[in-house]
Amino acid sequence: MSAVRCRLAPIASSSLPALAATSRLPLLKSTRLFSTNTTPKAVTSTVDVLGNVPTLELQKLLEGGHYRSVVNLCGPEEDYISPANLCEKYRLRYASLPVDSNKLSFGLGESLVSALSTMPHPLLVQCQSASRASAAALLHVASSPHEQPDAGSGGTAELSMSPESKGTFMSPTKALKFAEEKELPFLGKPPLKQWVERYLCARHVSLGHEDPNLFFRQLFDRESCTFTYILADPRTREGIIIDPVLEHLDRDLSLLDEYGIILKYALNTHVHADHVTSTGCMKARLDGFRSVLSSGYSSARADLHVDHDAKLFFGDRYVVARSTPGHTPGCLTFVLDDHSKAFTGDALLIRGCGRTDFQSGDSELLYRAIWTQIFTLPESCLLYPGHDYQGRECSSVWEEKRYNPRLTKSLPEFKELMANLGLPQPKLIEVAVPVNLEDGMAKIPSGELRCFGCQG
Ligand SMILES: [Fe+2]
DSSP states (O other): OOHHHHHSOOOOGGGSOOOOTTOSSTTTSOOOOOSOTTSOEESSSSEEEEOOOOHHHHHHHHHTSOOSEEEEOOOTTSOOOOOHHHHHHTTOEEEEOOOOTTOOOHHHHHHHHHHHHHSOSSEEEEOSSSHHHHHHHHHHHHHOGGGSOOGGGTTTSOOOOOGGGTTOOOOHHHHHHHHHHHTOGGGGOHHHHHHHHHHHHHHHSOSOSSBTTBEEEEEEETTTTEEEEEEEOTTTOEEEEESOBGGGHHHHHHHHHHTTOEEEEEEOSSOOSSSOBSHHHHHHHOOSOEEEEEGGGTTSOOSEEEOTTOEEEETTEEEEEEEOOSSSTTOEEEEETTSSEEEEETTEETTEEOOOSSTTOOHHHHHHHIIIIITTSOTTOEEEESBOSSSOOOEEHHHHHHHOTTTTSOHHHHHHHHHTOOOOOOTTHHHHHHHHTTTTEEEOTTSOEEETTTOO
């Protein structure tokens, strides 16, 4: 049973463009605009898009010898005619990249652009209605300087290389104008159109607004006064997130997607007692990154346990993990490659430091770690803490070495001070610590692990 065959009227084979095995051009050099999804639509001179067609028609298209590869965007649950067997028969390269219209991310756009640019051309992109296929083809056109229409073409003539466009991306406005002129089917599907616009805008914007070599955002959770940080390499758009908070998962994922940041690592500076990390839930919503925790918590769950001096790369940038125990045994400070920034978690706070009266805290360890691992950084190094309760955003090594009321004391004075802080237990400690030891996942009665936030 094929729902698609009911929806799309089969076309007579005689109405298909003539296929000449000896010629690769007649079918695709045309710039005609097609009104049916059953006939290939030329988006560029070497990329055609196609909806689902009866097997016989598809066979006629592929046996003509014109196409060298086929990219299929239908998922296994969809009722479509898979070209896999035909591709094998005619020795064509074949790739299946299921596109779920409910999961349209920047990373998906990257995957499609990569596939369409590396598969041999001429290439046929297929899905059920040609909407996803035409969206993918447009992303390819807009991201590939050699595919961009030259200035005088009006977007409907043959595509050729424009010398000034080499090494650049087509602007979102120009790309969408091209799509309208070509009457690409995805324009009729608002979610697809919005996704294409978002992808094109993210590709077009420069990530390094202030520093051309770094994208940097500091985010805040009012409930626990926790700071979350996002860093990315503007060139490759690969990035990391430090200490994400469960309640702000949507906020953080939106920001990553809006800027087209490809997340490599989600770092937790330590096992938090005052909030639940979002790293577990994030994995249900985003692929391709690894959660990171110190090897000091070897029995805690994380995709990657790192030791002192471990480098975590995102693009050409990296942070180095420095062991700064004392607040907990596994606390890490992440230092940016150029020593311009350090993310101190709860080891060193602005004019303060993490408490040492629970989670196996040790005030002497903390004091020594801060003086040997943080205060040895350049005095210009900006310090970004895990929390601040008084509205401060960052400090510097220079400031804290001189004005931190705790760390400027002698070790014996510091130990006595820390032993007598008399702080109440964090409100969430009973909930947060066991969940954070499981990377933000919770054990349900059957023993299985589920996202703590959504139980999914
Ligand atoms: Fe903490």
